[in-house]
Amino acid sequence: MVRLITHNLLACHAKGCTSNNFPLQFQNVQIELKEAEFNPTFLETFMPKLEWKALVDSAKEASATISRYILGNTSLPLEQPEMLDEEFLKNLHHVLLEIHVEEGIMICPNCKHNYPISNGIPNMLLAEHEIG
Amino acid sequence: MSKYLVVFAQAHQEFRIPELESVSQLYDFKVSLPDERDLYRPYMVIGLESEDHARLLAKRCILIKSIYEFYGQGKNYEELHLCNRAKRKLWERYIPETSFKFIVTAYNHTIPQSRQKKVVESFSYMDFMGKIDMKNPEITLGCFEEYETRSGKTRERHEGDGDFRQVYFGRLIEEGSARSLIQVFDVKKRSYYGNTSMEAEISLLMANQTLASPGKLIYDPFMGTGSMAYPVAYFGAQVMGSDIDGRQMRGKATPGVFRAASQYGVSSRMIDICTFDVTNNPWRCGELFDAIVTDPPYGVRAGAKRLGRKKELDADRLTLYHEHRINPRPDDQPYIPPTRPYELSNLAVDLVLLARYLLKPGGRLVFFLPTVTDQYEEVDIYTMLCDGMEVIANSLQDFGTWGRRLVTIRKVTSRKYLPPNFCAQEEVGEIHIPAHRDFREKYFQGFKKVETEP
Numbered sequence: 284m285v286r287l288i289t290h291n292l293l294a295c296h297a298k299g300c301t302s303n304n305f306p307l308q309f310q311n312v313q314i315e316l317k318e319a320e321f322n323p324t325f326l327e328t329f330m331p332k333l334e335w336k337a338l339v340d341s342a343k344e345a346s347a348t349i350s351r352y353i354l355g356n357t358s359l360p361l362e363q364p365e366m367l368d369e370e371f372l373k374n375l376h377h378v379l380l381e382i383h384v385e386e387g388i389m390i391c392p393n394c395k396h397n398y399p400i401s402n403g404i405p406n407m408l409l410a411e412h413e414i415g
Numbered sequence: 416m417s418k419y420l421v422v423f424a425q426a427h428q429e430f431r432i433p434e435l436e437s438v439s440q441l442y443d444f445k446v447s448l449p450d451e452r453d454l455y456r457p458y459m460v461i462g463l464e465s466e467d468h469a470r471l472l473a474k475r476c477i478l479i480k481s482i483y484e485f486y487g488q489g490k491n492y493e494e495l496h497l498c499n500r501a502k503r504k505l506w507e508r509y510i511p512e513t514s515f516k517f518i519v520t521a522y523n524h525t526i527p528q529s530r531q532k533k534v535v536e537s538f539s540y541m542d543f544m545g546k547i548d549m550k551n552p553e554i555t556l557g558c559f560e561e562y563e564t565r566s567g568k569t570r571e572r573h574e575g576d577g578d579f580r581q582v583y584f585g586r587l588i589e590e591g592s593a594r595s596l597i598q599v600f601d602v603k604k605r606s607y608y609g610n611t612s613m614e615a616e617i618s619l620l621m622a623n624q625t626l627a628s629p630g631k632l633i634y635d636p637f638m639g640t641g642s643m644a645y646p647v648a649y650f651g652a653q654v655m656g657s658d659i660d661g662r663q664m665r666g667k668a669t670p671g672v673f674r675a676a677s678q679y680g681v682s683s684r685m686i687d688i689c690t691f692d693v694t695n696n697p698w699r700c701g702e703l704f705d706a707i708v709t710d711p712p713y714g715v716r717a718g719a720k721r722l723g724r725k726k727e728l729d730a731d732r733l734t735l736y737h738e739h740r741i742n743p744r745p746d747d748q749p750y751i752p753p754t755r756p757y758e759l760s761n762l763a764v765d766l767v768l769l770a771r772y773l774l775k776p777g778g779r780l781v782f783f784l785p786t787v788t789d790q791y792e793e794v795d796i797y798t799m800l801c802d803g804m805e806v807i808a809n810s811l812q813d814f815g816t817w818g819r820r821l822v823t824i825r826k827v828t829s830r831k832y833l834p835p836n837f838c839a840q841e842e843v844g845e846i847h848i849p850a851h852r853d854f855r856e857k858y859f860q861g862f863k864k865v866e867t868e869p
Contacts, residue, residue: 289655289687294699305699319683324630325653332703380686402670404661407691410740410752414695414722415836 285389285405287345288329288379291338293405295391295398297413303393306337309344312387312400319380323372326379335363342378357382416447416462418485419469420585422559424478424594425522428454430620431478433808433823435461438475441626444468457522458561458583460485466588473589477596477619483557483585492537495582499538506541506586509554513545516552523562527573534558555587593619599679600646606678607671609663613642613710617812617821622646624781624808624823625706632686634704634773636693636766637719639663641672641685643708648681652705659720659754661690692722693769694757694837701772701832708781711762713854719757721837759785760852763799767824768835771804776829780804785819786811787862790850796822798849803828816862 295304342357357378364371389398389405396413399406423431432448439446447462463469469482486505487498509515517538519531526534538556545553560579600615602608613621621643625633629651635643638656640663648654656672658664664672676682691697712719728736763784770780786795796806808823 286687289689292699292703293689293697296695296697317683322630322653325632328630329632332700334699380683402665403673403687404665404670405687405689406661407657407689407697408659408752409692409695409722410750411722411724411736412740 285384285400285403286380287338287341287382289405290341290384290389291333291379293389293398293407295394295396296407297391297394297396297409298415300391300394300396304391306334306341306392307389307398308392309341309384310388310390312345313385314345315383315385316381317383319376321373321376323367323369323376326372326375327367329379330363330367330375333363336361338378342382345382416445416464417466418460419463419588420483420485420488420557420559420583421459421461421472422480422483422557423457423459424480424591425457426616427478427620427810427812429810429812430821431459433810433821434476434478434620434623435472436808437623437626437823438472439468441475441623441628442468442471444471446472456561458559458581460488460583470589473591473593475593475623476591477593477616477623479591480594481557481590482588483583484588485583485585487585488581488583490581492534492582495584496537496540499584500540509545509586510542511544513543513553514548514551515543515545516547516549516555517558518555519558519560521560521562521579523564524560524576524579525573526560527576530576557583557585557587559583596646596649600649602642605675607640607666607675608642609640611710611712612640615646618642619646621708621710621781621821622650624821625652625708625779627652627706631705632703633706633708635709636696636707636769637709637711638672638688639710639712640666641675641688643710644672644685645675645679645681647706647708648676648684649679651684653684653686655686655704656688657691657693657696658688659690659692659722664688664690692720692754694721694765696769698773698834701834702775704773704778705775706779706781707766707770707774709766710783711759711766713759713783713785713851718855719759719762720754721757722752723755724753725755758852759854760799760849763849763851764801765835765837767799767804768801769837770824771801771826771828772832772834774826776826778826779807780822780824780826782822783819784822784851785817785854785858787817787850787854787857788813788815789862791818792850794847795849795851796820798847800824803830803832817858 339359346357385403387400473479473482486502487495489495517535519534561581562579596619597616602612627647627650631652633647633652633654635656638658644654672688676685804824805827807825810821811818
């Protein structure tokens with residue numbers, strides 16, 4: 284269940300792949316929505332750690348390419364807002380924590396390494412020739 | 416500050432004070448500990464600023480049985496009563512009409528009924544007018560006699576009665592409620608566990624060392640079957656986990672870690688579990704986590720592994736390998752990369768460096784380190800430290816010839832560090848070889864000293 288919060292923290296780490304290795308691109312994904320408890324403090328403290336553009340893009344991607352899922356409101360402002368109102372935090376909560384990618388692949392935009400997701404668990408292991 | 420009497424559970428003595436200090440830090444209040452403290456004694460008089468703090472301790476500390484407002488102590492009852500009379504101000508408001516109950520009990524001893532009654536009667540000068548209510552009293556007064564350990568000797572029933580080391584007296588503030596969590600997290604009742612799952616009590620103690628609470632993000636890099644994650648999530652934190660071997664986390668059908676998490680009602684806080692080798696990890700940046708809690712595999716039942724080969728491939732086989740990578744076999748089986756053993760003392764050094772990179776300033780690394788009892792020296796712990804990381808607790812769980820130490824390390828720096836390169840074993844000029852080096856080999860040799868040729 285790769286959630287978008289996790290996706291936002293994972294970069295390709297194959298040997299020598301150090302630029303343009305984030306965000307990983309989703310392909311052939313199956314999504315599930317699961318309610319999570321709303322914790323505004325957690326969101327506020329975690330926000331500075333997010334790569335905002337990557338998050339906005341993957342939220343868009345999730346809602347556009349897989350329209351057969353009812354995703355709720357995935358629209359986030361293009362810039363991280365200064366004022367955090369309840370509505371914004373609820374959207375952020377939904378995007379970060381309630382969208383679960385159960386199956387699919389994450390592909391490195393640079394070296395094209397495929398990281399498969401199966402049963403909600405991403406396999407980020409590297410092959411022998413890819414480790415440092 | 417007022418004084419409170421803590422009655423500890425008879426378990427994990429070395430973990431008691433670290434737990435008290437962690438919980439008080441979590442709720443941001445002060446605890447003053449006695450100057451002379453004997454870790455192995457079950458009663459301790461501590462100073463707190465308010466009764467509420469005592470209640471918080473009793474609700475969160477796994478090793479606290481109960482907390483009393485402290486009225487007195489002594490080598491004998493004369494001393495105790497003298498002390499108690501002097502504290503009259505603390506209890507005189509209960510004299511007129513408060514219903515009460517008296518308990519008289521002992522550590523390492525059973526007091527005969529007849530003397531229990533006499534003890535209660537010796538407090539008659541307190542002149543409580545309220546009725547005695549054994550079921551729902553408004554207050555409970557407790558009197559505790561502490562005897563020396565006399566285990567291993569046969570003795571008559573009640574032998575040595577009254578020959579105690581110290582006696583304590585006070586009013587019950589709160590019965591400890593966190594101990595019941597040991598039953599809740601009992602591994603035997605868990606829907607998913609493995610042969611190296613951590614016992615419930617210890618995993619709860621570890622959770623308290625992490626200062627787990629709502630809003631925090633906590634990571635376990637050797638997640639296994641997730642034993643440390645459940646209590647941490649239960650206390651409100653969000654959890655991330657990873658393991659080099661996905662089978663441990665996964666089990667069959669629905670991933671086991673998620674099944675167990677739902678059993679405890681914490682699956683929404685189990686953010687994600689990922690398969691990767693922590694020495695080749697995909698974390699995009701540092702300073703992500705409030706705490707890292709883990710029980711690294713140290714080789715007795717499951718050895719630590721990292722990606723790589725024990726022996727490098729020769730040229731021919733390397734060519735073959737590259738061909739296979741380009742044209743994978745059509746059997747649709749996932750590729751499983753080769754692994755090599757990860758020596759414990761190297762792992763420990765790497766773990767501290769990784770924690771310094773991944774923890775937020777002030778964050779904590781909490782983990783177990785197995786040690787050989789005869790060979791352990793305190794300096795062993797310090798050989799794995801690096802700048803900016805400080806040991807704040809080190810508690811032994813003793814198994815005889817070996818033991819494991821729960822080590823809590825705090826990140827005391829706000830400097831930003833690069834990710835570690837995980838090459839500890841390649842570094843030369845090491846001055847001190849810690850006793851946990853090659854722990855697995857030592858374990859299977861029964862910790863015998865290596866005989867040197869004459």
